Amino acid sequence: MEDLKNILAEHPFFKGLNEEYFALIVGCASNVRMDAGKMIHREGEEANHFYLIRSGKVTLQMMTPNKGPVIIETLNEGDILGWSWLVPPYTWHFESKALELTRMIALDGKCLRNKCENDHHLGYELLKRFADIMMKRLESTRLQLLDIYGDRS
Amino acid sequence: MATAPDLQSLKIDYKSNPMLPRPFQIRRVKRETKDTFTVELQPFGELEECTFQPGQFNMVYVHGVGEIPISISGDPTNPHVLVHTTRAVGTVTKAMDKLRRGDILGIRGPYGTTWPMESANGEDVVFVAGGIGLAPLRPALYEVIAHREKYGKVVLLYGTRTPSDVLFRHELENWRARFDLEIYVTVDRAMSGWRGNVGVVTNLISRAPFDPRNTIAFICGPEIMMRFTAMELHKRGVDNEHIFVSMERNMKCAIGLCGHCQFGSVFVCKDGPVFNYSQIKDMLVKWEI
């Protein structure tokens, strides 16, 4: 537990959280190991966790009818994976796979969700942080969408 | 085999007529990706060296078709071969794409400002390349590798559309194998077999191993990418004076006389194509300037 606590404390995502909330989160945390090639979750599955990647590489993929799975982003050490646990209907919108041996800290989103319903301050603190992540992902996605390496028009 | 034009008797005065191209012979053509190719050229009939500085470009002439600016993508420490890498997207480049070993191209140059290699001495150097933008940066990379001890950490962040669009793949793999270079490649999207990174190249900046207090950055790629890259570099603490970009505009003469390449009040052909970011940052956000 100490080990987990230190890792979480050092991560910028949890900076500024008060002691009580931080303890809560540590209480919902556990270590997880994914071997290379393992599916972490599939599209449509219940989303009850989010992950902090400690080491390794995770691909976010979407299934396409003709081409099979298309990788839309790669997440690396220090990245946060998953916000679907926070937004109804709490199901994953894409799938993710460990590209290589990946170690992550899994956080029990289902548990945290309930706590957020009861304590809105906690909810706001978490949503603030996730909003920042979503914004960055959206910006990146938009740049990818622009297909800037194609023709200028 | 074509005979070299007798330049002495023709009294072609290149110095007084800067619009005359010199004939160069193609000694090798290499297909890089579906729409990109590289030509290696040698001065035709002369043992002249073609020296240039990283960042410069030539006007490349295809007989009867036209002339376009193309960055030099070869090794500045090897002046016996002139290398150009280009996409086949227009009339001239498509005509060039049909040429083979032994064919002749006209070359005028080298023109333009250069990547400031001297200023980079003693600093960490971050190269950020987008798409075909890796080609004008490659000479600077060669230069750094040739004088590796002059520089601190050297990082290349390279983003392109898909894995099949990765340029100079073989070379990148060789460089990656070195211990004194950090090479990161990312693509905008990939099929699930790709084991590299997927995502925009700007995402690689926050994690790249360089010291922002002592870094010089060279960026080349689509304008949007260069703007966002500069923003990410700012977030890490690299200031505008330490960021350099390479711009592109329509060029007809490359000698500052045809007026086409004007970008605000600067001429990309003679005041650029390499610019310090602080000089042009305000123009980059103005639409249709």
Added chain:
Amino acid sequence: MKTFSFERIELDHLVEVLKRRGYKVIGPISRDSAIIYDELTNAGDLPIGWTDEQTNATYRLKRRDDAAVFGWTVGPQSWKKFLFPPIQRIFAAHKNVKGFDFQNTKKQTLQEPTPEKYAFFGVRSCDLNAIAIQDKIFLNGPFVDPVYQQKREGNFIVAINCGQAVGTCFCTSMNTGPKATTGFDLALTEVLNDKHHHFIVEAVTELGIDILKSIKCKEADEKDIEIAKDICENTVKQIRRSLDTFNLKNIIYKNSEHPQWERAAARCLTCTNCTMVCPTCFCTTVEDVTDLSGKQADRVRKWDSCFTLDFSYIHGGSVRASVKARYRQWLTHKLASWVDQFGMFGCVGCGRCITWCPVGIDITEEARTIRENQA
């Protein structure tokens, strides 16, 4: 500098003298309802007794009731027509087995068997300044244009101090006239009243003085010099338009999103008339033209205009696609960027762009509107 005067008839002799000395004499001729510049066979070709009336989108030649030779201002053409030809072959490349070579020496590359010596007869002060501006661009940059250099070499310039201004003139705002001050060999002032028709001439070069020796002239007296001065002052009074150049460069730069650009764009047809008639516009394009066999490829330089859509084309599209962007580019270049690029304004106040714009856009009005309603 020496000042002389000569009788009207000596003007004809002046033209003859220049021709005898081997100059190709280019001067004003009334043709196609305008006063244009072309080779004079003799002084009879000059537009004697003509005057012009100009305002926005309007140019009219009218008959005078006297025989003034230079009683008009500027027409649609300028001297760049000769120094910087609208169409100019810059080389011919012959295809040989797998290669190409150039057709002959530099002289023939420029397509003239012998370089011609031009005498420009009747150059107004605004145009003198325009020539000086183009000298800076084509001769004093990092690269010299060999065509301009060759055509400019050995020019003999007979300037004319304007005896009248038209509705579109604003040389006084740009400090480019109406009196010719520099860049000429001889500067004439035409004096025509019911008693007398003669010319006062300032000769500033040795060559100018030498040429004058071949015609009948005498040293000017104080009265002559007074008359010439009065004529110039009178011309100044006739100038109606003005362009405030104080801090103009910065104002234009700072107002790149001014709504006036859209308003100008709504009228502008991007017809490129303004760039063609402007004596300082220098943009060009090159075209490669092959013969039917494809063996010879000529590289031809032509006047171009920043108003065309493909002027700024790079793969995938034009940088300046909208009319607004193109109008803004032209005016910004002329009144702002030119200063940073060459150390002076690109505009000499000749007013041609106002006259020849089919919708009558006035550069002085555009600048005024931006200045007075700054963002």
